[in-house]
Amino acid sequence: MPSEPPREPPSTPSPSSDPPLPPVLTSSVDSASIPPLLPVLAGHLHPLTLVVAGFNAIRNLLIPAVIVFATGSQASLGIMLIFFLGLNLLQAFIRYFTFTYQVEGGELTTRQGLFERRERRIPLTRVQDLRLEQGLVHRFLGVVELQVETASGQGAEASLSVLSRVDAERLRQAVFGQVAELTRRGASSSSPAEVPTEVIRKLETRDLVLAGLTSNQAASALVIVLASWQFFDDLLPKATYERLVETFTSRLEQWVNQGDHANWLAIGAIAVALIAVGLAVSVAGSLVLFHNFTLSRRGEDLHRSYGLLTRRSSSLPRRRIQLLQIQETWLRRLLRLATLRVDTAGSTPGQEQGREGRDVLLPVLPRREVASLLPILFPDLDAAAPPWHDVSRCAIRRGTLKGAIVLMALTAINWGIQRHLWALWPMLLLPGIYLINLLNFRHLGYALSDRFFWTRRGWLSRDTHLVPVRNAQTIVLRQTPFDRRFGVVTLFVDTAGQAHTKSGPQLRNVPFDQAEITARAVAVRAARTRYLWR
Amino acid sequence: MEHDASNNRESSLAAPVDFLPPAGEVVTGPAPLPPSPAPFVALDRRVIQLWRISGLLGCAIIALPALVALLFVCHSLLGSAILAFVPWSGVLLFGCLWSLWYPARAYRAWGYRVEERVLEIRSGVWFRVIRFLPLSRLQHVDLHRGPLERAHGLASLTLHTAGTREASLGIPGLADADAESLRDQLAAAGGDDAV
Numbered sequence: 147m148p149s150e151p152p153r154e155p156p157s158t159p160s161p162s163s164d165p166p167l168p169p170v171l172t173s174s175v176d177s178a179s180i181p182p183l184l185p186v187l188a189g190h191l192h193p194l195t196l197v198v199a200g201f202n203a204i205r206n207l208l209i210p211a212v213i214v215f216a217t218g219s220q221a222s223l224g225i226m227l228i229f230f231l232g233l234n235l236l237q238a239f240i241r242y243f244t245f246t247y248q249v250e251g252g253e254l255t256t257r258q259g260l261f262e263r264r265e266r267r268i269p270l271t272r273v274q275d276l277r278l279e280q281g282l283v284h285r286f287l288g289v290v291e292l293q294v295e296t297a298s299g300q301g302a303e304a305s306l307s308v309l310s311r312v313d314a315e316r317l318r319q320a321v322f323g324q325v326a327e328l329t330r331r332g333a334s335s336s337s338p339a340e341v342p343t344e345v346i347r348k349l350e351t352r353d354l355v356l357a358g359l360t361s362n363q364a365a366s367a368l369v370i371v372l373a374s375w376q377f378f379d380d381l382l383p384k385a386t387y388e389r390l391v392e393t394f395t396s397r398l399e400q401w402v403n404q405g406d407h408a409n410w411l412a413i414g415a416i417a418v419a420l421i422a423v424g425l426a427v428s429v430a431g432s433l434v435l436f437h438n439f440t441l442s443r444r445g446e447d448l449h450r451s452y453g454l455l456t457r458r459s460s461s462l463p464r465r466r467i468q469l470l471q472i473q474e475t476w477l478r479r480l481l482r483l484a485t486l487r488v489d490t491a492g493s494t495p496g497q498e499q500g501r502e503g504r505d506v507l508l509p510v511l512p513r514r515e516v517a518s519l520l521p522i523l524f525p526d527l528d529a530a531a532p533p534w535h536d537v538s539r540c541a542i543r544r545g546t547l548k549g550a551i552v553l554m555a556l557t558a559i560n561w562g563i564q565r566h567l568w569a570l571w572p573m574l575l576l577p578g579i580y581l582i583n584l585l586n587f588r589h590l591g592y593a594l595s596d597r598f599f600w601t602r603r604g605w606l607s608r609d610t611h612l613v614p615v616r617n618a619q620t621i622v623l624r625q626t627p628f629d630r631r632f633g634v635v636t637l638f639v640d641t642a643g644q645a646h647t648k649s650g651p652q653l654r655n656v657p658f659d660q661a662e663i664t665a666r667a668v669a670v671r672a673a674r675t676r677y678l679w680r
Numbered sequence: 681m682e683h684d685a686s687n688n689r690e691s692s693l694a695a696p697v698d699f700l701p702p703a704g705e706v707v708t709g710p711a712p713l714p715p716s717p718a719p720f721v722a723l724d725r726r727v728i729q730l731w732r733i734s735g736l737l738g739c740a741i742i743a744l745p746a747l748v749a750l751l752f753v754c755h756s757l758l759g760s761a762i763l764a765f766v767p768w769s770g771v772l773l774f775g776c777l778w779s780l781w782y783p784a785r786a787y788r789a790w791g792y793r794v795e796e797r798v799l800e801i802r803s804g805v806w807f808r809v810i811r812f813l814p815l816s817r818l819q820h821v822d823l824h825r826g827p828l829e830r831a832h833g834l835a836s837l838t839l840h841t842a843g844t845r846e847a848s849l850g851i852p853g854l855a856d857a858d859a860e861s862l863r864d865q866l867a868a869a870g871g872d873d874a875v
Contacts, residue, residue, distance in 0.1 A: 297842070491842060619843030621812040630808070640843035650845075665812050666798065673797035673814035677842065 187320040188248035191241070192310045194287045199238030201283045203231050247306060249320040254294065256304050268303055272296050274466055274492035276318055277504075280457040290314045294321075297491035297642065322447055322461060343449070346522055347508060347515075349439035357436065357510035358429030360477040435503050443522060452503060460504070464523055465678065466490045468617045470507075471647035472516055472610040479608060482513040488523075493645035505646040524598070524614060532595035534602070535664075540632040541655040542580070542587045549579035582606070592637065592653050592664065599639055599668055601651040611651035616675040617641045621665040625658070635661045639668065720791030720802065726832045727853025728783045734828060735779025743772055792851055797869055799839070801849060811849055817841045818870030821863045825856075835859035839866065 207227055214223045245258040254268045275295040284290055292314050293302040309317070349357075437454035443464070451459035471487040478484060486508040499505045511519070521527050553572045560569040585605040593600040599618065602610040620640040629635055638652040656664075750764040785805045792801045799813040822838040829835060836852040837859055854862065 618814065619817050619841040620846040620849065622846055623810040625804075625808040627806050635810075638846075640841070640846040642842040642844065644844040662810070665810070666800075669798040669800075669812035669814045670796045673816050675816065677817050 186248060186250045187316060188246065188250075189309075189313055189317075190246045191306065192289050192308050192313065193242070194289050194310075195242040195308050196235070196238050197287060198283055198289065198308050199241075200231075200235055203234035203238075206234075207231060245306075247304075247317070249317065254304070254321060256306070266304060268294060268296060270321055273321055274490045275460055275462050276321060277302075277458065277460040278314055278318070278451075279459075280453075282455050284308060285457060292317065295490075295492045318461060322463070343442050343444040345440060345442045346448075346519065347441045347511060349436060349452075349508075349510065351433070353510055354432050354436050354439070355429050356481065356483060358432030359425055360475070360481060360483060360510070361428050361432060432509070435501075436509050439509065441508055448507075448523070450507070458502065458504075462488075462490060464525070467523060468493075468613075468641045468643050469647050469650065470520075470523065470612040472608075472612070473648075474513065474604075474608040476607045478510070479513075479606070483510050484513045484516055485510060486516070486519070487646045489641070489643040489645055489647050491642040493643035495645040499646065520612070524612070526597055526614075528595040528598065532593040532598075532600070534591040534593045534600075535660065537587070537590045537592075537653060537655040538632060538634045538657045539587065540634060541590060542583045544628075544632070544655065545583035545586065546576075546580045549583070550576060553579065590653065590655070592656070594664055594667060596671065599651065601637075601639075601653045603653060609648065611647065613639050613641055613651050615668055615671045616677065618668050618672040619677075621668050621672075623658075623661050623665055629655075633658050637661045637665060718793045718795045720793050720800075723787060723790050723851075723853035724834060724855040724858065725787070726834060726855075728787045730828055730832045730834060730853065731783035731786065732780055735783065736776060739772065739775040739779060742775075743768075746771075787853075790851075790853070794865070794869070799866065801851060811846065813839060813841065813849060815866060815869040817843075818866060821867055823859055823863050837863055837866075 207230060211227055214227060240260050241258060244260055244263075245256070247254065247256045249255075249270070252270050254270060254273065255265065256268075257263065257265045273294055274297055277293040277295065279291045279293070280289075281291075289308040289310055291308050292306040294304040294306075296303040306314075306317075434454045436452045439452040440450070442449045446463050446465060448462045448464050449459065450462070451457065467488045468491055469489045473485045473487060474483070475485075485506055487505060488507045503509065507523075508519075553575060556572040557570055560572060563569070582605065586603075589605045589608060590603050591601070597615050599613045599615055600610065602608065618639050618641060622638045622640065623635040624638070625635045632655070634655045635658050636652065636654045637656045638650065641650070644650045747764065747768050750768050751761045754764040755761040782805070786803075789805050789808070790803050792799065794800075794815070797815045799815055800810065801813070802808065802810040819840045819842055822840070823835055824838060825835045833856050835854055835856050836850060837854060839849045839851075841847055841849075851862075
């Protein structure tokens with residue numbers, strides 16, 4: 147095994163040379179010992195709850211209803227539909243009359259239920275995120291749906307559907323106002339004056355078009371096109387459809403047989419058209435989802451609002467960011483764009499999160515603006531950048547070897563199909579594989595400052611992760627038998643709620659002794675801070 | 681050099697996002713942490729026997745259904761059910777030898793120590809893992825005694841954090857009294873007032 151040049155260990159200062167840790171913003175305030183600060187806020191749902199529930203029920207039953215009536219009006223099925231509609235309305239009716247909420251003594255309490263009374267108390271300091279959602283119907287009626295998220299990681303802890311816009315805003319202010327009050331009492335109290343809202347970033351239509359063009363959803367849009375083709379297939383009368391396909395294929399055959407270049411051009415044009423449709427769909431999706439996207443800050447709270455049809459907004463105290471990912475997929479990297487994703491302790495993975503745009507903090511922004519944004523998200527971010535440390539150079543060799551094995555398998559299959567010298571062409575890609583691994587290696591690295599741990603990886607698409615050391619939960623080094631031959635390990639920092647930030651801060655091929663020193667340094671520094679849920 | 685160019689292009693970065701040290705440059709920093717003087721604490725030796733017994737029990741539990749399946753396969757494919765005993769006894773022998781040999785290796789691989797309020801656990805014979813747990817991140821500790829463990833006077837600890845993929849860490853094969861004192865020590869170090 148070739149020996150690596152000896153390296154100095156990374157800059158992990160000994161504990162004695164550590165600068166004092168920043169004062170923890172909040173001390174252990176026992177929320178029970180605090181008398182109610184603000185006037186008690188209490189209320190119940192908006193009367194339009196019934197209307198919204200009715201709309202939702204009708205919307206959900208619309209497709210079954212169409213099917214029922216299209217396939218011959220069977221009265222019994224129709225009665226069943228009406229029965230379900232009634233059931234939904236009854237549910238909404240009960241909810242409207244029994245649901246109450248109040249904010250008092252540092253707790254948000256919800257009560258509901260007719261026969262079985264349910265009461266839920268959520269300590270305000272545990273509220274991770276308040277989400278407001280406004281669909282088209284909601285907007286028309288001037289009401290919102292409010293969801294309270296905690297660190298349970300199981301979706302919304304409480305769902306208030308629906309409130310008037312004023313009530314929702316009042317509740318939001320009560321929750322976050324009291325949280326701020328509680329935390330201020332813990333720290334040396336600063337002036338409790340009204341904090342102005344500062345817009346961090348607003349996305350213009352141009353940004354959103356770029357986001358749509360570079361989101362790798364063009365492929366999924368193609369799927370939609372194909373699916374609608376399939377739908378056509380089902381819908382058209384069989385004879386018509388077959389005749390269509392027949393003419394199409396015969397025309398195609400004719401074209402290809404003629405061997406005319408123009409025909410290949412036509413096929414190319416169809417492909418381009420398909421791609422264009424895919425891009426158009428994904429641009430439209432981005433425009434609809436993130437219309438008027440605004441990220442703003444009010445004191446400690448980050449506030450996002452976006453959406454053309456359904457308006458969504460959420461408030462996130464910035465201290466609750468567990469982990470940040472700067473994601474640059476290859477298309478976005480070409481255009482020097484990046485996406486910011488964050489995880490809170492309450493993050494839950496899921497398709498729905500992406501569809502509702504909840505998985506990104508900022509869908510798209512120019513790469514060079516990321517650096518100026520980070521200190522807003524992490525006020526205690528180091529002013530001076532910590533140096534990056536390389537991983538072991540064996541990463542290049544191992545990556546190339548892996549690529550070579552894949553290429554060899556490809557070549558073998560090719561050779562099996564056609565025994566010709568040309569069948570060996572995949573081996574020509576080997577230098578390219580080496581080059582990619584070399585470039586990848588140059589973009590692999592980790593950095594550790596007193597309060598933050600960074601990892602970055604990838605050349606074509608790039609991921610940079612930033613973890614505040616105060617949020618590190620466990621630091622893990624893993625070594626496979628292959629790793630041991632090269633004297634390297636995989637370094638991983640676990641945090642709460644890793645859902646939207648892909649595989650988290652994880653780095654392979656870190657030399658063992660450096661990894662051990664770094665891991666211990668992160669752990670020791672983390673041990674000296676307290677993990678705060680609030 | 682290309683990375684120098686990229687460095688200049690975005691030199692205004694306050695964060696080390698695009699900063700690439702020239703390839704091969706040795707980054708020097710403050711001195712590393714002094715080598716840890718605390719040795720790793722091994723598990724209780726009795727755990728080897730416990731693992732052997734549970735391994736053999738596992739072999740025994742799997743052996744019978746496997747034999748039935750093999751008999752069926754050999755009968756239908758090869759026409760002779762007796763042939764099934766050849767692979768079966770081979771695999772069974774291997775399993776038994778493995779269960780007798782492996783626990784000693786695994787025992788040597790396990791170890792833990794507490795230093796500077798960080799618990800370090802290492803384990804794994806071929807696939808080695810070292811986990812560092814800052815004790816202020818400890819949410820709660822479970823102490824578990826299974827029937828076999830009780831018979832050997834052993835207990836195991838499970839440590840829970842608020843993390844996601846590594847949210848629970850285990851230390852098996854501790855002597856009863858050790859497990860309790862370790863649990864109390866960890867829980868005390870992990871308490872909020874200790875910070």
